[in-house]
Amino acid sequence: MSAPSIPRLWGWVMIVCVAVAVVGFPIFDLAREVIGAGSHAVSEVLGGEGAWSPIVNTIWTSSLVTLLTLALATAVAVTTSGLDSRRRLLVLVAMTTPLLVPPFVSALSWVAAYGPGGLLDDGIGVSLPWLIGPLGVVILLVVNAMPIAYLIVNAAIRSRAERDLVRAARISGANPLRAFLTITLPLLRPALLASGAITFIMSANAFGVPAVLGTPARFPTATTRLYQDLVLSADPAAFDRVLVLAAFLGIMTLVVVGVADMSKRNPIRSRTESSGPRLDSHHAGRRAPSAVVAYFGVTAVVPMVALVLTSLTRGVGLAPTPSNWTLDNFGEAFASGAGSAFATSLTLAVVAASVVLLLGGLLVVLERRRRTGVGTAAALAFAVPGSVLAVAVLLAYGPWLRDTVLIILIAYVAKFWALGHRPIAGSADAISPELFGAARISGAGALTAVRTITVPLLRPALAAAWLIVFMFALHEITISSLLYGPGSATLAVTVLNLRQLGDPTVTAALAVLLTVGVVVSAIPFVAMSRRWGVNR
Amino acid sequence: MRIEPSLRCRGLTVRFGDVLVLDQLDLEVARAETVALLGPSGSGKTTLLYAIAGLLDPDEGEIEIDGKPVARGLKAVPPEHRSVGMVFQNYALWPHMSAAQTVAYPMRRRGVSEAEAAAMADRLLTMLGVGELAERLPDQLSGGQQQRVGMARALAAEPALYLFDEPTAHLDATLRIALQQELMAQRDRVGASALYTTHDAAEALAVADRVGVLRSGKITQIGRPAEIYGQPMDRWTARLTGTASLLRGRVVEANGDRALVSVLGASLSVPRTDSVIGEAVDLLIRPGWAVLDGPLEGVVERLRYEGPHTDYLVTTAAGALQIRQSGLPRFDVGEAAGFGILQAWALPIES
Numbered sequence: 001m002s003a004p005s006i007p008r009l010w011g012w013v014m015i016v017c018v019a020v021a022v023v024g025f026p027i028f029d030l031a032r033e034v035i036g037a038g039s040h041a042v043s044e045v046l047g048g049e050g051a052w053s054p055i056v057n058t059i060w061t062s063s064l065v066t067l068l069t070l071a072l073a074t075a076v077a078v079t080t081s082g083l084d085s086r087r088r089l090l091v092l093v094a095m096t097t098p099l100l101v102p103p104f105v106s107a108l109s110w111v112a113a114y115g116p117g118g119l120l121d122d123g124i125g126v127s128l129p130w131l132i133g134p135l136g137v138v139i140l141l142v143v144n145a146m147p148i149a150y151l152i153v154n155a156a157i158r159s160r161a162e163r164d165l166v167r168a169a170r171i172s173g174a175n176p177l178r179a180f181l182t183i184t185l186p187l188l189r190p191a192l193l194a195s196g197a198i199t200f201i202m203s204a205n206a207f208g209v210p211a212v213l214g215t216p217a218r219f220p221t222a223t224t225r226l227y228q229d230l231v232l233s234a235d236p237a238a239f240d241r242v243l244v245l246a247a248f249l250g251i252m253t254l255v256v257v258g259v260a261d262m263s264k265r266n267p268i269r270s271r272t273e274s275s276g277p278r279l280d281s282h283h284a285g286r287r288a289p290s291a292v293v294a295y296f297g298v299t300a301v302v303p304m305v306a307l308v309l310t311s312l313t314r315g316v317g318l319a320p321t322p323s324n325w326t327l328d329n330f331g332e333a334f335a336s337g338a339g340s341a342f343a344t345s346l347t348l349a350v351v352a353a354s355v356v357l358l359l360g361g362l363l364v365v366l367e368r369r370r371r372t373g374v375g376t377a378a379a380l381a382f383a384v385p386g387s388v389l390a391v392a393v394l395l396a397y398g399p400w401l402r403d404t405v406l407i408i409l410i411a412y413v414a415k416f417w418a419l420g421h422r423p424i425a426g427s428a429d430a431i432s433p434e435l436f437g438a439a440r441i442s443g444a445g446a447l448t449a450v451r452t453i454t455v456p457l458l459r460p461a462l463a464a465a466w467l468i469v470f471m472f473a474l475h476e477i478t479i480s481s482l483l484y485g486p487g488s489a490t491l492a493v494t495v496l497n498l499r500q501l502g503d504p505t506v507t508a509a510l511a512v513l514l515t516v517g518v519v520v521s522a523i524p525f526v527a528m529s530r531r532w533g534v535n536r
Numbered sequence: 537m538r539i540e541p542s543l544r545c546r547g548l549t550v551r552f553g554d555v556l557v558l559d560q561l562d563l564e565v566a567r568a569e570t571v572a573l574l575g576p577s578g579s580g581k582t583t584l585l586y587a588i589a590g591l592l593d594p595d596e597g598e599i600e601i602d603g604k605p606v607a608r609g610l611k612a613v614p615p616e617h618r619s620v621g622m623v624f625q626n627y628a629l630w631p632h633m634s635a636a637q638t639v640a641y642p643m644r645r646r647g648v649s650e651a652e653a654a655a656m657a658d659r660l661l662t663m664l665g666v667g668e669l670a671e672r673l674p675d676q677l678s679g680g681q682q683q684r685v686g687m688a689r690a691l692a693a694e695p696a697l698y699l700f701d702e703p704t705a706h707l708d709a710t711l712r713i714a715l716q717q718e719l720m721a722q723r724d725r726v727g728a729s730a731l732y733t734t735h736d737a738a739e740a741l742a743v744a745d746r747v748g749v750l751r752s753g754k755i756t757q758i759g760r761p762a763e764i765y766g767q768p769m770d771r772w773t774a775r776l777t778g779t780a781s782l783l784r785g786r787v788v789e790a791n792g793d794r795a796l797v798s799v800l801g802a803s804l805s806v807p808r809t810d811s812v813i814g815e816a817v818d819l820l821i822r823p824g825w826a827v828l829d830g831p832l833e834g835v836v837e838r839l840r841y842e843g844p845h846t847d848y849l850v851t852t853a854a855g856a857l858q859i860r861q862s863g864l865p866r867f868d869v870g871e872a873a874g875f876g877i878l879q880a881w882a883l884p885i886e887s
Binding site for chain 1: 553586589591615616620621622624626628629630632642645646692693
């Protein structure tokens with residue numbers, strides 16, 4: 001091993017400084033504060049009236065959401081695994097398109113479609129009164145977790161010779177159910193663990209959905225109570241509650257990640273590759289695409305149509321016909337500060353994506369050997385709940401940066417670093433070191449080799465990383481709702497505040513605008529993933 | 537009472553979209569018989585086995601196993617009730633199960649007690665020479681060992697019919713021959729019937745009682761190994777079933793079951809086909825059917841010494857001919873060599 005060269009050393013120093021500044025120092029500060037508050041304060045908080053209900057609510061809703069999501073995602077992935085590629089693509093599109101709708105917009109759109117006074121209520125007198133409440137929270141969290149869970153389970157099924165293994169079991173005398181229980185399920189265990197952990201963490205840390213559907217029904221979760229205590233409460237004891245809730249969320253996340261990671265050790269590998277014809281006599285599978293499309297329609301299309309119609313209507317309760325359509329709601333939204341919020345969100349998204357891109361690119365160039373541990377650390381940082389990061393950053397930088405856009409940016413970089421790091425590192429792993437070496441042998445200096453070989457090969461991954469961070473930052477709500485101040489409200493926060501003021505049509509208009517922004521920024525991403533064969 | 541064949545397929549047709557994979561295929565496998573299906577990749581070998589096993593539904597046709605219809609219209613018998621055992625090309629071992637668990641699996645599904653199944657699995661694995669590997673996962677086994685575990689699993693099912701999907705395709709030559717012999721020994725001991733697919737002619741000829749040639753979803757020729765090798769129906773089949781040299785000749789006489797063909801100025805008696813006197817034919821000559829030293833003249837164009845024998849490629853006025861003879865090379869490249877033809881098979885001329 002040669003000693004690191006001087007530019008390399010400076011690169012590392014820079015990376016470590018940023019990591020310490022945006023993640024290490026704030027989290028350390030939060031831990032110090034929690035410990036400093038002392039066990040006395042903690043027990044006082046937990047002894048207070050209703051202190052446990054947000055924690056209990058978070059645990060049971062997240063557990064239920066995880067179970068339902070895994071069952072549904074596995075059912076879809078397994079029943080559609082034998083389909084031809086055209087129908088599988090249809091299923092893939094129907095299952096993953098909802099990713100483009102921000103979770104709290106999805107919740108708003110369900111209210112617009114199925115809630116009391118919603119589209120179906122006006123049209124045929126059908127509404128779901130339980131939508132505002134715990135059941136609604138659970139169902140919307142399931143809807144939002146489905147795409148990722150499906151992608152993970154589906155990838156696991158496609159990556160091994162699952163079909164031949166099940167066929168061998170059938171020939172050995174197992175009926176379809178027995179073959180599923182003894183072969184498919186054990187083989188899916190790692191994927192189910194991974195998607196289960198992600199679903200649980202995402203649900204426990206979700207803020208948008210419980211804020212829209214839980215809070216009006218006085219159903220608090222850890223994240224919504226934390227928001228109320230930090231942003232809305234003037235009670236000085238509230239800050240102790242914030243610390244306890246943040247500690248709870250952080251520790252629970254660590255435990256879930258740790259348990260999933262430990263049970264994932266010794267993954268079962270399979271060397272066999274699938275062979276033989278794809279066509280199976282899965283009669284159930286033939287109806288699966290229509291079921292998935294129906295699911296897509298009910299959970300995503302109808303609500304979104306209802307939201308758009310709400311944003312266009314002259315007044316709540318009018319028939320959704322073109323004669324009652326107007327664009328006034330959009331004008332009103334801009335009048336109430338949406339313009340500057342849009343500028344804030346756009347700036348934050350562009351800057352956060354660019355910083356993450358620089359850090360990710362730098363890291364890949366510096367990391368001569370992969371697995372230096374920075375990747376794992378970054379992944380862990382993404383698992384840290386947004387609420388916890390926000391509280392930590394507020395503690396660390398609040399005295400100087402409270403209510404500024406900059407403090408939100410710091411938290412965004414901490415949160416989204418992992419998101420951007422993964423595609424870049426994955427792509428860099430696929431580039432063999434010989435390519436770089438061949439450039440050096442051909443007479444290129446280190447920097448020239450990076451510029452002419454590494455960067456061009458990484459370009460798709462770099463673009464993907466930038467776009468994905470941009471998309472997530474554009475509709476981010478958990479962090480910004482805790483850190484915004486006068487003049488630094490993001491678009492998502494503005495939607496939430498408008499809703500609390502009780503103007504459904506203007507809220508809908510703004511939510512539609514936000515979704516359009518996310519969809520537009522996703523278009524080059526989808527086009528690119530097609531072109532680079534990411535999206536099979 | 538008439539003994540039903542172990543397998544009977546009638547008019548079997550399978551389409552994948554617009555592609556006709558099996559085309560009105562008929563096939564019978566008698567009790568305790570092994571039939572090998574020889575065909576290039578894409579000829580429908582795997583599809584046929586999958587249809588017989590019940591892993592895909594044929595579009596048309598009937599399948600009977602041991603006289604019982606298993607695929608006829610909508611009343612298809614599911615794979616677990618068809619009494620077939622299958623050895624997969626890619627082994628298809630379950631990555632989360634040890635060899636012993638894998639072999640016990642079919643017996644457990646039949647309701648055999650756990651202890652009994654374990655004992656039986658151990659016996660089968662030992663019989664196949666992998667008894668000491670019983671606790672290993674597929675991951676920890678070599679290709680040949682995996683294949684033996686796959687075979688033990690098929691044997692454990694005690695089926696009426698074994699299906700072998702290119703079971704030796706991924707193995708090296710030595711291991712392949714050892715496994716082929718073991719397969720035949722197993723079959724003789726258990727007395728079951730087997731359908732065996734391969735694209736390796738030597739393998740098909742060695743293991744089977746009958747060899748069928750599968751081309752574009754149809755069985756174009758079926759018969760004893762010596763028939764398929766010695767009397768292929770056309771040039772394509774001749775090349776599929778082994779090394780084939782063709783010399784152009786002309787039929788000069790035909791009486792009884794023999795015909796006289798003149799080639800390179802000599803006359804050769806061959807089994808009679810539907811050849812017409814005066815018509816040109818291609819004479820198929822396998823490497824062992826011609827010898828050096830003889831009345832015919834040629835020039836040695838290529839030599840290949842392989843240890844036990846030497847292959848000579850001899851060019852003549854009627855075409856090129858490969859001769860295999862034991863011992864060291866006796867000519868140099870470019871030298872004239874005399875040779876004689878011991879045996880030949882007349883094929884119609886194809887353009």
